Amino acid sequence: MVLLFGCDQQTDAPRSKAPAPKTTITALVWAPDWPEEMLQIAAEFGKLNPDLHVNVQFMIGNSVEENIKPRVAAGTLPDLVSINPNAYSAELAEQGVLADVSETSAWKNMLDPLKPDWTSRRGKGFGISGGVATTMIYYNRAMFAKAGIDTLPTNFEEFLAVCAKLKRAGIVPIMWNGGFPNMLGNGPFASGFANGVVAHEPRWKEKMADGTLNLDTPEVAEIFARIAMIPQRGYAQPSFMTTGYDEGMRLFKEGQVAMAFQGSWAAGIMLHGNDFEVGVFIPPWNARGERAVPVLGSETGFGVCETPNKAAAMRFLEFIAGKGFPILQKKRHNISPFQRGIGTVVTDAEIVDYTNTVSRSPVTASPYYSSLPSNTIELLHKLMQDVLLRKLTPGQAAERLDVSVKTEAKMHYK
Structure with missing residues (x-):
């Protein structure tokens, strides 16, 4: 009876609500x-x-x-x-x-x-x-001054001359992300595609989608050739094939290289906490006499x-x-x-000015990850690394890129 009474009392007692499950x-x-x-x-x-x-x-x-x-x-x-x-x-x-x-x-x-x-x-x-994504070359102003460089390059020929001057001054010209091909894609490939393809074919997106864009060309082979040329001439850091994303930025920030391809998304890291002043310029992947085509998108x-x-x-x-x-x-x-914006919007005048400048360009190209089919993106990463390792020639890489883009168009274009 005592046990039963106890049960009755328990039943009548008020119960606290259990918190609703998250x-x-x-x-x-x-x-x-x-x-x-x-x-x-x-x-x-x-x-x-x-x-x-x-x-x-x-x-x-x-x-x-x-x-x-x-x-x-x-x-x-x-x-x-x-x-x-x-x-x-x-x-x-x-x-x-x-x-x-x-x-x-x-x-x-x-x-x-x-x-x-x-x-x-x-x-x-x-x-x-x-x-808003745009890619640029960040540079160490002090290293440029030490090498006697007072004018920024406006085409690829001048860019190579700048690299040569830096090397003669005992400075590694530019960081190359061979171990993180995503940045090779965002950097030299995207700028090469912008100036070698987009600059000469206004309908490139439409043609890529329907499979009529020809990428097996000397211009596209040149994109890969330039990617390989930089380390071949000794313009990149010795460990370029194993350099990842974070390490690449560290090399720049520690003053071990004079330049680095990076995006506006890394401005906070690249511009601040350095012992030197940093500048930026549009990658001059254009030929002499042609206007540089910048990369701008999401x-x-x-x-x-x-x-x-x-x-x-x-x-x-x-x-x-x-x-x-x-x-x-x-x-x-x-x-x-x-x-x-909501709250305090943090930006750098250098990056804002750069973005405003490239947004006024008569022709801009999309970032590589929004330009190429997804399967081609994965292939491109390997193609760039194989060219750097001399497993493929630039021409072979262009041919395989072309086959991939056209194959994707056949599968998906309606």
Whole structure:
């Protein structure tokens, strides 16, 4: 009887409500130079959204696409994912893998010139840009002065002359990312493609898509030849084939090289904390007498996948593009892709001036990751490394690039 009475008393006693379980969303992010900031963004989002927890995972390897493809095949995509503004991502949107984000505030606040690259054939807005991307050559002003260089190069011939002067002064002219071909793609390949292909073919995007763009040409072979030429002439650091992303920036910041190809997304690291002043200039990959064609477009951005947590992932996307954006920009000093900033917007006058200058250019090229088909991007990385290792000639690399682009067009062009 005592036991029964005790049970009755327990049943009648008031119960405290158990906290509602949190929903966990997974974010797979490309953040090679800002992982801590991404974790901070997720933590701040969690404070304001106690019903949600963000499990941040980081991409590895040489490209966004090589991280996404296995997950698409296995059906294990996260709720939010880093994506590039290219045909592959657009096709994922058409297939219902990526959600339409065009009704979000983030999309509506994105700069209008960036939106076409993030729009699929049928009008789905499939992602938000992580920034305005432009690539440049950063240079050590003190080293240039030591070598007697008082005029910046305006074409490739002059660029080689600058490299020769630096070498004669006992200075390594430029850092080469042979161990991280993503930056070879963003740097010398993109600038070579801009000046060797885009400058002479206004319809290059359309022709690449339908398979009529010819890349098996002397001009494209020259892109690969120049990539190999720099280390062959002793203008790159001795360990160029094993130099990765972080190490490459470290070599520049420690004053071991005079120049480095990098993007606006790395301005915070490249311009600050050095014992010397840094300048920037448009990569002069143009021939004498021709205007240099700069690279300008969208940085890698963010998309939401069609998962049961889509609504929660949309909330996180809005936060990344809103209150979270100054967190990453505080370190990166990249150019905001949005019409209105939230909080303090950190930028460098040098990068703002550079971006404004290239945006006024009559012809600009897209970053390589939004120009080439995804399978071709992976092939390109190997082609560049094989040319550097002299396993392929520049002409063979151009031929294989051409075959890949045309094969992709046959498979996907409708």
